[in-house]
Amino acid sequence: MDTRGRVIIQVNDLHHTYLSGTPLEVKALKGVTMEVYEGEIVGIIGRTGAGKSTIVQHFNGLIRNRERGRVVVDGHDMADPSLDVRTIRQKVGLVFQHPEQQLFERLVGDDIAFGPKKMGLPPEVRRERVRWAMEMVGLDFEKFKDRFTFSLSGGEMRKVAIAGVLALQPKVLILDESTTGIDPRGRKELLSRMLNLNREHGVTLVFVSSNMDEVASIADRIYVIDDGRTVMHGTAREIFAQPEVLRRYGLGVPHVTTVAHRLAQDGIPMPRVPLTVAEAEEDIWKILSS
Numbered sequence: 320m321d322t323r324g325r326v327i328i329q330v331n332d333l334h335h336t337y338l339s340g341t342p343l344e345v346k347a348l349k350g351v352t353m354e355v356y357e358g359e360i361v362g363i364i365g366r367t368g369a370g371k372s373t374i375v376q377h378f379n380g381l382i383r384n385r386e387r388g389r390v391v392v393d394g395h396d397m398a399d400p401s402l403d404v405r406t407i408r409q410k411v412g413l414v415f416q417h418p419e420q421q422l423f424e425r426l427v428g429d430d431i432a433f434g435p436k437k438m439g440l441p442p443e444v445r446r447e448r449v450r451w452a453m454e455m456v457g458l459d460f461e462k463f464k465d466r467f468t469f470s471l472s473g474g475e476m477r478k479v480a481i482a483g484v485l486a487l488q489p490k491v492l493i494l495d496e497s498t499t500g501i502d503p504r505g506r507k508e509l510l511s512r513m514l515n516l517n518r519e520h521g522v523t524l525v526f527v528s529s530n531m532d533e534v535a536s537i538a539d540r541i542y543v544i545d546d547g548r549t550v551m552h553g554t555a556r557e558i559f560a561q562p563e564v565l566r567r568y569g570l571g572v573p574h575v576t577t578v579a580h581r582l583a584q585d586g587i588p589m590p591r592v593p594l595t596v597a598e599a600e601e602d603i604w605k606i607l608s609s
């Protein structure tokens with residue numbers, strides 16, 4: 320689907336080095352170029368250590384680019400020293416790969432209310448924000464608001480971390496491996512809620528995932544990162560039509576897509592590269608009835 324509005328995140332030839340000038344120096348990014356249009360869902364994939372988390376931390380100013388390259392978010396050059404990152408953080412919410420690094424209040428309700436409080440919203444509005452955000456991630460407000468954050472399961476912590484970011488009602492939501500540790504049903508539910516957030520509320524979604532089935536089912540476009548560089552980009556169908564290239568980057572394709580590629584090798588090509596079980600089912604019916 321092409322619902323491209325204006326570019327909200329623009330990254331050009333981004334470089335980033337950790338521990339620069341020390342013996343432990345790591346050149347994590349060596350030329351990342353990508354763009355995110357308002358209202359779309361962009362997936363970022365790549366093998367472990369490719370640089371995905373480093374990229375997304377540039378999007379809300381957690382890492383400021385001081386080397387080669389440029390990051391422009393909602394019209395703001397992120398390298399501009401006079402830029403107040405707080406204004407960016409209200410627009411661009413980032414859910415960390417490790418949610419426990421994001422929770423710091425004792426009680427769940429307080430943790431989720433932290434952002435809205437900082438924004439100076441009055442208590443009633445805050446409470447409504449918290450309730451709404453918890454609902455969005457499937458956490459019961461009454462049941463969870465007074466729970467201790469440290470007593471939560473890994474999956475619940477993740478949901479609280481996402482709710483805390485959602486409570487700011489960002490225009491762009493960035494999820495870094497955010498469904499990891501949640502059971503399959505909870506994952507599916509969370510994904511469909513995120514999809515709803517995108518479709519109904521126009522929230523732009525950028526998500527890093529190593530689950531190809533998940534990426535295929537929701538991403539409009541995909542960027543493949545390898546060794547700190549952008550190596551492929553295209554629609555989900557374009558990307559998953561190239562299993563051999565993806566293999567070179569240590570990646571696979573969704574299960575249903577593998578079935579289609581194997582059928583094609585056996586001389587039964589499918590009309591398109593299926594991305595979901597529903598698409599595959601539809602296409603197999605077409606083949607069977609023709």
Ligand SMILES: Nc1ncnc2c1ncn2[C@@H]1O[C@H](COP(=O)(O)OP(=O)(O)OP(=O)(O)O)[C@@H](O)[C@H]1O
Pocket residue numbers: 337338345346347365366367368369370371372373374416
């Ligand atoms: N704080 C840090 N200090 C030093 N090196 C780091 C730091 N964070 C990441 N790196 C290194 O930078 C490179 C890119 O890391 P990054 O976390 O961005 O990868 P990733 O694609 O998110 O990996 P994963 O899929 O495992 O989450 C890796 O070599 C990593 O070891």
Ligand SMILES: [Mg+2]
Pocket residue numbers: 371372373416495
């Ligand atoms: Mg990562």
